[in-house]
Amino acid sequence: MRRGQQMNQTHIPMSTVPTHSTPFAVNERGYYGQFGGSFIPEMLYPNVEELRQNYLEILYSPDFQEQYRQLLRDYVGRPTPLYLASRLSEALGAHIYLKREDLCHTGAHKVNNTVGQILLAQRLNKKKIIAETGAGQHGVATATVCALMGLECIVYMGAHDMERQKPNVERMKILGAEVRPATSGSQTLKDATNEAMRHWINNPQDTHYIIGSVVGPHPYPDMVARLQAIISEEIRLQLLEKTGSELPTHVVACVGGGSNAAGAFYHYLDEPSVKLVAVEAAGKGVSSGQSAATTALGKPGVLHGSQTLLMQTDDGQVVEPYSISAGLDYPGIGPLHAHLYASKRAQFIPVTDEAAMKAGIHLAKTEGIIPAIESAHALAALSELKLQPQDVVVVNLSGRGDKDLETYIRWGGY
Numbered sequence: 001m002r003r004g005q006q007m008n009q010t011h012i013p014m015s016t017v018p019t020h021s022t023p024f025a026v027n028e029r030g031y032y033g034q035f036g037g038s039f040i041p042e043m044l045y046p047n048v049e050e051l052r053q054n055y056l057e058i059l060y061s062p063d064f065q066e067q068y069r070q071l072l073r074d075y076v077g078r079p080t081p082l083y084l085a086s087r088l089s090e091a092l093g094a095h096i097y098l099k100r101e102d103l104c105h106t107g108a109h110k111v112n113n114t115v116g117q118i119l120l121a122q123r124l125n126k127k128k129i130i131a132e133t134g135a136g137q138h139g140v141a142t143a144t145v146c147a148l149m150g151l152e153c154i155v156y157m158g159a160h161d162m163e164r165q166k167p168n169v170e171r172m173k174i175l176g177a178e179v180r181p182a183t184s185g186s187q188t189l190k191d192a193t194n195e196a197m198r199h200w201i202n203n204p205q206d207t208h209y210i211i212g213s214v215v216g217p218h219p220y221p222d223m224v225a226r227l228q229a230i231i232s233e234e235i236r237l238q239l240l241e242k243t244g245s246e247l248p249t250h251v252v253a254c255v256g257g258g259s260n261a262a263g264a265f266y267h268y269l270d271e272p273s274v275k276l277v278a279v280e281a282a283g284k285g286v287s288s289g290q291s292a293a294t295t296a297l298g299k300p301g302v303l304h305g306s307q308t309l310l311m312q313t314d315d316g317q318v319v320e321p322y323s324i325s326a327g328l329d330y331p332g333i334g335p336l337h338a339h340l341y342a343s344k345r346a347q348f349i350p351v352t353d354e355a356a357m358k359a360g361i362h363l364a365k366t367e368g369i370i371p372a373i374e375s376a377h378a379l380a381a382l383s384e385l386k387l388q389p390q391d392v393v394v395v396n397l398s399g400r401g402d403k404d405l406e407t408y409i410r411w412g413g414y
């Protein structure tokens with residue numbers, strides 16, 4: 001009961017107060033170190049500027065906080081458990097806790113962000129919502145909250161991705177969203193993002209664009225990080241209750257764009273004793289030409305409205321990424337993560353398809369939890385950490401494996 005009461009209060013933790021500035025907080029121009037900013041066509045400026053001027057005031061208004069936290073509790077199912085995985089701990093020789101984002105409504109952490117942004121859209125008097133989606137997970141999380149609030153929802157999705165991810169296309173339709181195919185280029189996520197941007201330019205007054213990760217022009221990376229920060233806010237309280245200290249030795253999370261990692265790291269950014277471990281998809285191997293290992297291969301450049309690290313050719317063309325996991329199949333990372341990499345605040349570990357699949361199947365057999373293949377990448381990195389018996393490691397289990405069943409079946413080996 002006592003923990004429940006702490007979780008439900010509308011009190012704002014010190015480190016989320018907008019004026020609190022640290023080496024890892026965004027500055028007023030939207031930069032984390034040399035990364036971030038807002039590189040957008042002039043036509044988008046009014047929309048992004050409206051958001052920039054209002055997001056902090058809205059996010060930290062008592063009215064927003066009350067509704068956001070109530071929905072997280074009663075609709076999403078928060079706080080998600082922090083689970084001491086005993087058999088996995090024994091196998092790895094350290095204390096391994098799993099933050100169970102896989103138990104969130106819709107099966108992953110993404111809904112923390114869409115719940116927050118739909119409440120923000122309402123407060124900006126927006127009547128319509130647009131989103132982009134790759135594998136469809138963010139599209140489903142967006143369609144879900146639009147149904148919840150009775151708002152019109154259009155999701156742009158690459159035509160090729162619609163073919164590959166049929167169940168999620170149908171889920172979005174059942175939820176009442178319109179799914180529009182992006183038919184240009186490679187007909188994948190980046191093309192869907194371009195179409196969504198174009199739509200927003202043409203409908204600036206009544207439409208809010210819900211971006212699904214800590215990417216895009218300022219203020220999106222900061223806004224999404226603050227909405228996902230609920231993850232580490234809960235970890236601190238839960239760890240204190242279970243171990244007597246709010247501080248683990250390590251926090252480990254996978255990085256696609258970086259939203260689940262940003263949420264899991266957020267309240268530990270200024271705790272130097274806590275090692276932050278970001279895990280990226282190495283696909284068939286970092287130097288195989290088929291990977292999404294952004295920090296290992298990337299160079300600074302502008303992607304989707306912000307200065308960050310991205311995989312690109314010598315003349316600056318974005319390289320098509322590859323990973324077995326659709327959620328990590330992104331050619332960049334959010335600017336916060338680029339800064340955590342450049343400043344060495346976080347360690348980045350590449351994990352191959354093969355290591356991730358093995359780790360996913362191992363978790364299933366040792367703990368009875370089938371993880372999303374994205375989350376399995378985070379688990380696979382644990383064996384690279386040279387853990388000591390006294391170490392307390394929190395792994396953010398970003399999602400559940402239901403959506404990946406076909407990939408597990410095709411992979412076999414269980």
Ligand SMILES: *Cc1c(COP(=O)(O)O)cnc(C)c1O
Pocket residue numbers: 108109110137138212213214254255256257258259260261327328372374375398399400
């Ligand atoms: C989308 C997704 C990711 C990757 O996105 P981030 O923004 O990096 O968190 C990771 N895990 C799951 C389960 C996802 O659905």
